[in-house]
Amino acid sequence: DSGVTQTPKHLITATGQRVTLRCSPRSGDLSVYWYQQSLDQGLQFLIQYYNGEERAKGNILERFSAQQFPDLHSELNLSSLELGDSALYFCASSRKGDLSYNEQFFGPGTRLTVL
Amino acid sequence: GESVGLHLPTLSVQEGDNSIINCAYSNSASDYFIWYKQESGKGPQFIIDIRSNMDKRQGQRVTVLLNKTVKHLSLQIAATQPGDSAVYFCAEVKRAHDMRFGAGTRLTVKP
Numbered sequence: 603d604s605g606v607t608q609t610p611k612h613l614i615t616a617t618g619q620r621v622t623l624r625c626s627p628r629s630g631d632l633s634v635y636w637y638q639q640s641l642d643q644g645l646q647f648l649i650q651y652y653n654g655e656e657r658a659k660g661n662i663l664e665r666f667s668a669q670q671f672p673d674l675h676s677e678l679n680l681s682s683l684e685l686g687d688s689a690l691y692f693c694a695s696s697r698k699g700d701l702s703y704n705e706q707f708f709g710p711g712t713r714l715t716v717l
Numbered sequence: 718g719e720s721v722g723l724h725l726p727t728l729s730v731q732e733g734d735n736s737i738i739n740c741a742y743s744n745s746a747s748d749y750f751i752w753y754k755q756e757s758g759k760g761p762q763f764i765i766d767i768r769s770n771m772d773k774r775q776g777q778r779v780t781v782l783l784n785k786t787v788k789h790l791s792l793q794i795a796a797t798q799p800g801d802s803a804v805y806f807c808a809e810v811k812r813a814h815d816m817r818f819g820a821g822t823r824l825t826v827k828p
Contacts, residue, residue, distance in 0.1 A: 604760065645761065645806060647816040660816060692760050708760030 605629065606695050606709035614715045620681040623712045627674055627695030633657065634676040635696070635706060636668055640689035651676055652699035680714070688716045729825045736797045738822045740790040740807035745769075751808040752781060752792045754801075755821070761806060764792070794824075802826045 605628035615621055627634050636648040638661075647660035651670035662668075665683075670676045680687060690713050694706040730736045742750070749768045753761040767774040767781045767790075774781050780793040790807050804821040 604762075606760075644820045645808075645818040647818075658815075694760070705763045708762065710758075711760050 604707040604709060606693060606707050608691075608693050608709040608712050610712060611710070612713050612715075614717065615683060616717055617683055617685060619683050619716075620679065621683065621714065623678040623680070623691050623693075623714075625676045625678070625693030625695075625709060627676070627693075628707055631695035631697050631707070632674065633696045633699050634670055634674070635694040636662075636676070636678050637692040637694065637708075638689050639692060639711070640686075643689075645692075648678070657699055683716045685716050688714055690714075726820070727823045727825070729827060730797050732797060732799060732826050732828050734797055736792075736794040736801070736824060736826075738792045738794075738805045738824065740792075740819050742788050742790065742807075742809050744809070744811070745785060745788060747809045747811045749810050750781070750783060750790050751810065752779075753806045753808065753818075754803045755806065756803045764805075797824075797826050799826045799828060 607626045609624045613621055625634055633652045635650045637645055638648055639645045648662040649668050650658040654670050665681050668676060668678045690711045692708050692711045694708045696706045747769055749766055751766040752764040754764050755761045765776045765779050765781050767783050772783050778795045782791045794801055802825050804823050806821045807819045809817050
């Protein structure tokens with residue numbers, strides 16, 4: 603158990619809908635990262651938040667957005683969902699704000715299925 | 718374009734043998750590289766990382782080698798155990814916090 607929690611574990615929805623994925627980092631960790639893992643794209647970094655502010659952006663679509671709240675939990679919002687958004691979404695947390703020598707601890711993931 | 722990839726998609730080894738998992742990268746403008754392990758149904762787990770100005774780093778039973786001349790990264794696992802069976806990813810981190818992962822290699826350890 604990494605100490606990072608994600609809810610829900612599974613999510614099934616229809617195209618065009620909007621969903622929110624939730625992540626609680628390990629106690630004391632200030633950074634939260636979101637990743638998408640699909641069969642054809644592998645694991646892709648989406649976005650990072652540090653202490654409530656956006657720190658780094660990866661391959662995140664404009665239809666997706668995230669935020670980190672004062673209690674440091676984070677939410678990833680996916681809107682206008684398409685079939686291709688079906689994937690595993692992982693959250694990770696780390697103590698510091700950069701990506702250098704800063705071990706990331708991954709949650710168990712949320713499996714999103716768009717029908 | 719820039720990419721991070723793996724030479725072998727699958728690797729099968731005998732328990733107790735050493736394993737070597739390889740990764741090729743095409744862009745040399747990166748700060749460091751990371752190896753992750755992902756077991757079935759779980760999230761990726763950090764194994765070891767190496768800074769771009771190093772050529773070798775050792776951890777517990779694992780060693781990462783970086784050859785910048787040929788843009789090649791490898792993960793060596795000593796005395797491979799059944800619990801090492803998983804998918805292993807390399808990741809490349811650039812200064813702009815651009816993190817890219819390889820496709821993954823599935824390691825299977827035979828008893």
